[in-house]
Amino acid sequence: MGKKSWKDPSYFIDRIYVEESCMDLPYTKEILDRAQLPYTMVPERGKPNDLDKEYVENLTHGKRQLFLCKNRGQFFKPCPGTREYQCCDYQVLNTGMNCPMDCVYCILQAYLNAPWLTFYVNTEVLFKELDESLAGNPGRFFRIGTGEFTDSLAIDRLTGLSRLLVTYFAKQKNAVLELKTKSGVVENLADLDHNNRTIVAWSLNSPSIMQKEEIRTATLDERLAAAKYCAGLGYRLAFHFDPIIDHIGWQDGYDETISRLYKEVPAESIAWISLGALRFIPSLKEIGIRRFPHSNIYYQEFIEGLDNKARYFRPNRVKLYKFIYNRLKQEAHEKTCIYFCMESDEIWKEVMGFAPDEKGGIPYMLDQTVVR
Numbered sequence: 001m002g003k004k005s006w007k008d009p010s011y012f013i014d015r016i017y018v019e020e021s022c023m024d025l026p027y028t029k030e031i032l033d034r035a036q037l038p039y040t041m042v043p044e045r046g047k048p049n050d051l052d053k054e055y056v057e058n059l060t061h062g063k064r065q066l067f068l069c070k071n072r073g074q075f076f077k078p079c080p081g082t083r084e085y086q087c088c089d090y091q092v093l094n095t096g097m098n099c100p101m102d103c104v105y106c107i108l109q110a111y112l113n114a115p116w117l118t119f120y121v122n123t124e125v126l127f128k129e130l131d132e133s134l135a136g137n138p139g140r141f142f143r144i145g146t147g148e149f150t151d152s153l154a155i156d157r158l159t160g161l162s163r164l165l166v167t168y169f170a171k172q173k174n175a176v177l178e179l180k181t182k183s184g185v186v187e188n189l190a191d192l193d194h195n196n197r198t199i200v201a202w203s204l205n206s207p208s209i210m211q212k213e214e215i216r217t218a219t220l221d222e223r224l225a226a227a228k229y230c231a232g233l234g235y236r237l238a239f240h241f242d243p244i245i246d247h248i249g250w251q252d253g254y255d256e257t258i259s260r261l262y263k264e265v266p267a268e269s270i271a272w273i274s275l276g277a278l279r280f281i282p283s284l285k286e287i288g289i290r291r292f293p294h295s296n297i298y299y300q301e302f303i304e305g306l307d308n309k310a311r312y313f314r315p316n317r318v319k320l321y322k323f324i325y326n327r328l329k330q331e332a333h334e335k336t337c338i339y340f341c342m343e344s345d346e347i348w349k350e351v352m353g354f355a356p357d358e359k360g361g362i363p364y365m366l367d368q369t370v371v372r
Helices: 026-035 123-136 161-169 207-213 220-232 250-264 282-291 314-331 345-352 362-370
Strands: 015-019 039-042 065-069 076-078 091-093 117-120 142-145 175-181 198-203 236-244 270-277 337-340
Touching (some): 076 123, 123 161, 220 250, 236 314, 270 362
Parallel strands (some): 142 175, 236 270
């Protein structure tokens, strides 16, 4: 028997909880109808159960539960970058929290305090915030993503949110949407007039890292097949080698991933590719070791970066980056923007030979790949 496919990790979910005021929303009813799973109503502003009392220990169990509720905070806000490193001026659309996948290095383990998958069904507020921001800033171009606090497509079989977002962004002149995923869930992206305003993106890694450290995610073959399918639908694509992880055989691993990427996906379809080495806040190390005792990614040598995150020593980061960057440049289309996520000018110059400001800054570099 082969390994079970997690191309669609939403099948890990086995129960749904619904906040009382959301029960009668048409969107909630659509999700419940699609899911065909048992569901329970939760009192207003309540919580599904007490799994949060032992948060980290109950995280795997909580990932089997989907909580449909209202977002009473802000849907749309800037990416929480840091002033110490070059930021791409990304904007985050917060559609929910957590995901059914379970990556050893996932920052959400330390960032969240509840184990359930949360999805916000009051989407009328989401689109109202988008309307106000985009219409109120007609001279500004927005790159917006939904993959900061959750995976953009991991539960899309149930929510169908991608179809609503793609249709909305197709009508916007000053914004582009990025859907970032480790799944192969792209069926909802078919038969839509996306108008080149949606970029479908995948996180990629060395095959051994994807197999050992990215639990319940699509395989490399499944991710690349999904990307090829989206390219055939006319979507622009993006890929994120982040986190790049130092491990035995890393050169061969990343070389294999890059070779297979360009064998399957047309180079001209790729808008951008980001690179970022493993980095994490101090509390994540303890959580990662407790939850994944067989992983060794936290046992290497790290220093504290300017953002207070643990990072590989600079010479090691440069070694990783140079190999992967040079390999990508051998294959990449001339218009594909390859950039670092949260790195210093010194790293840019040492690896790529220039600092972002010399080419107008990272936001300008990325915008030029999609502004038409």
